[in-house]
Amino acid sequence: MKQRYIIGTLGVIALCIVVGCQSDATSDTTTPTMIQEVKITEAEKIALGKAIFFDTHLSDPVGQSCASCHSPEMGFANPNHAFPTSEGAVAGLFAERNAPTIAYSQYSPEFYYDGTGYVGGEFLDGRAATLELQAGGPPLNPLEMHNSSKESYIGKIAQASYADEFKRVYGQNIFADTNKTYAAIGDALATYERTSELSQFSSKFDAFQKGDANLTAQEKLGLDLFIGKAKCFVCHPVTNEDLTTVPALFTEYDYENIGVPKNPNNAFYTLASEYNPDGAHFVDIGLARNPQVIAQGRAAQSRGKFKTPTLRNVELTAPYMHNGVFSTLKQVVSFYNTRDSDPARWGEPEVAENVNKDFIGDLKLTNGEEDAIVAFLKTLSDGYIRK
């Protein structure tokens, strides 16, 4: 899968328009040639990150890339809907969580405590503060890409068709230092993940916001309910107060326990005790597993909380919630509508503490209103605005 990255000046300019180029060569003495060099490096990093992202030779056994669980065709979530959570490179081993979309994840701020709760970070519990750090997780996770060491993973990059490009971008001697190489791979992946390829803002909803498309009567009703009676906007905001330069992300990347029940079909429960000592009794306590949260003494108040996901492309990213317990958007909306008014239908929350009771559980939506909210959620899929 040799790919060539010949990027002429025009290509660089086009790329800078699409993804934005950050040049740190801003001093007055900078010549145009120097600026161009910095920009080419940025473009090469993106191409490199993309090549790594889609390379199926980097798992052990080979066959699994980042894109295997985060496919562009499925909103950068897992295309394999046979299981509620993701199967690893080793058949029969499963991650305990449902692979989320990673589109728009570049907008999650670095993990921090804002005085009342935690915000941002990567993973559903924020345990990787940034995309760069996150990218170091899956290659060594035995339930995902299953490499035995950083060295064995790096060895595959050193053999890849893009190894020369890797050296050109990160230095001819980069492979001499394991930790530096590992960080450089994370840098390349994160650079790709920050491109507009993953954050397109090209949905029907975006066209509607710009006045370039009309919502159907049902979609419009869904939007009205979303920002009104159904209170979804409280956690999935439709306007963007903090990031005025970016359209709505439908999340503020904060953490809530919305009372999602356990998923009895989570294949992680069936794994041997070396992977899952608790068997079917495993409980995912979410944010309370984050080492920083534990170190700061806030585990109890964090039990059962998960990062609020973006709803962009949600039509494509089934199943839903951290454990994939719901397979349709209709089920999700019915859950929000009747969690507390019809508890027998849903079962106990996976974690009983910290369940949000303020905006969820007895919304008194009619069946038709539930359907309208689902219709609105389907306007959030990218690709409506043709380029």
Ligand code: HEC
């Ligand atoms: C076997 C499937 C699988 C593979 C392969 C995989 N991931 Fe993931 N990814 C997941 C799961 C599951 C989660 C959620 C894990 C958690 O929260 O603990 C996740 C979470 C993420 C997140 C955080 C998203 C968010 O909203 O917090 C990013 C970013 C990400 N993956 C990028 C990558 C990259 C880059 C690679 C390749 C180096 C990769 N993934 C390989 C399954 C996978």
Ligand code: HEC
């Ligand atoms: C109190 C905050 C809150 C409110 C209100 C809220 N959500 Fe959520 N939403 C979350 C959190 C947190 C999750 C992730 C929970 C998990 O994984 O366990 C989530 C997950 C989802 C998902 C699943 C996304 C995925 O990729 O798995 C959908 C769809 C969704 N919400 C839609 C809605 C709709 C529609 C409403 C209004 C009826 C709504 N939400 C109201 C916080 C909220």
